[in-house]
Amino acid sequence: QFQLVQSGGGLVQPGGSLRLSCAASGFTWDYYAIGWFRQAPGKEREGVSCITSGGSTKDSVKGRFTISRDNAKNTVYLQMNNLNFEDTAVYYCAITQWVQAMCVIEVGEYDFWGQGTQVTVSS
Numbered sequence: 001q002f003q004l005v006q007s008g009g010g011l012v013q014p015g016g017s018l019r020l021s022c023a024a025s026g027f028t029w030d031y032y033a034i035g036w037f038r039q040a041p042g043k044e045r046e047g048v049s050c051i052t053s054g055g056s057t058k059d060s061v062k063g064r065f066t067i068s069r070d071n072a073k074n075t076v077y078l079q080m081n082n083l084n085f086e087d088t089a090v091y092y093c094a095i096t097q098w099v100q101a102m103c104v105i106e107v108g109e110y111d112f113w114g115q116g117t118q119v120t121v122s123s
Contacts, residue, residue, distance in 0.1 A: 001026050002025070002026035002027055002112055003023075003024070003025045003026050004022055004023070004024050004093055004094070004095060004112060004113065004114035004115075005022070005023045005025075005114065005115070006020065006021065006022050006023075006091075006092070006093055006114040006115055006116065006117045007020070007021045007023075007117065008020040008021045008117060009091060009117030009118045009119045010118075010119070010120070011120045011122060012083055012119070012120070012121055012122075013121070013122070013123055014083065014084055014085060014121055014122075014123055015082055015083065015084075016083050016121070017079070017080060017081045017082070017083065018080050018083065018119060019077055019078065019079050019080070020036070020077065020078040020080070020091055020093075020117060020119075021075055021076075021077055022034065022036070022075065022076045022077075022078075022093030022114055023073065023074060023075045024074045024075070024076070024095055025074060027095065027112075029053075029097045030053065031052070031053050031054075031097065031098055031099045032052070032053045032095055032096065032097055032098050033050050033051065033052045033053070033095070033096055033098035033103035033104075033109075033110075034050065034051055034069070034076045034093060034094070034095045035047060035048075035049065035050035035051075035093065035094050035095075035096075035103065035105050035109075035110055036048040036049045036050070036065075036067060036076075036078045036091060036092070036093055036105075037091070037092045037093075037094060037105070037107060037110075038087075038089035038090065038091045038092070038119075039089055039090050039092070039116075040086075040088060040089040041089075043089075045092070045107050046060070046107075047060055047104075047105025047106060047107065048060055048061055048065060048078065048091070048105065049061070049065055049066075049067040049078060049105060050067065050103035050104065050105045051067045051068070051069055051076060051103065052098060052100075052101070052102070052103045053098070054101065055069075056101055056102050056103060057103075058102060058103055058104065058105055060105060061080075061087075064080065064081050064082050064083075065078060065079065065080050065081070066078070066079045066081075067079075076093060078091070078093075080119070083119075083121045084121060085121050085122070086121075087119060087121050088119060088120050088121045088122070089118075089119060090116045090117065090118050090119075091116065091117050091118075091119050092113055092114055092116045092117075093113070093114040094107075094110035094111070094112060094113045094114065095110065095111070095112050096109055096110045096111045096112070097111070
């Protein structure tokens with residue numbers, strides 16, 4: 001059964017760091033992309049970062065968020081540093097079959113979604 005299981009959210013003070021994890025299982029694609037997205041209260045879901053099966057990445061929060069992966073664990077991570085109040089949101093990972101060299105972080109391009117994890121930045 002296809003699954004994306006997320007972990008790692010929580011409450012953090014401004015300037016702090018968190019690492020989110022997204023463990024994927026049950027898929028057999030050779031080429032795919034995994035993306036991170038977030039949705040703040042009252043706002044649309046927006047793309048944060050993505051990584052392809054080939055290792056190419058794309059980021060919208062440059063300089064503070066970094067996407068990485070552990071192929072042996074089929075897990076993708078989102079390291080978030082220097083968090084601020086505007087980063088408060090539910091964060092989702094998602095996966096899609098993807099053969100292009102560069103991924104995109106557009107909600108409509110992704111087919112399967114994780115359960116979401118809350119990240120709250122508060123003092």
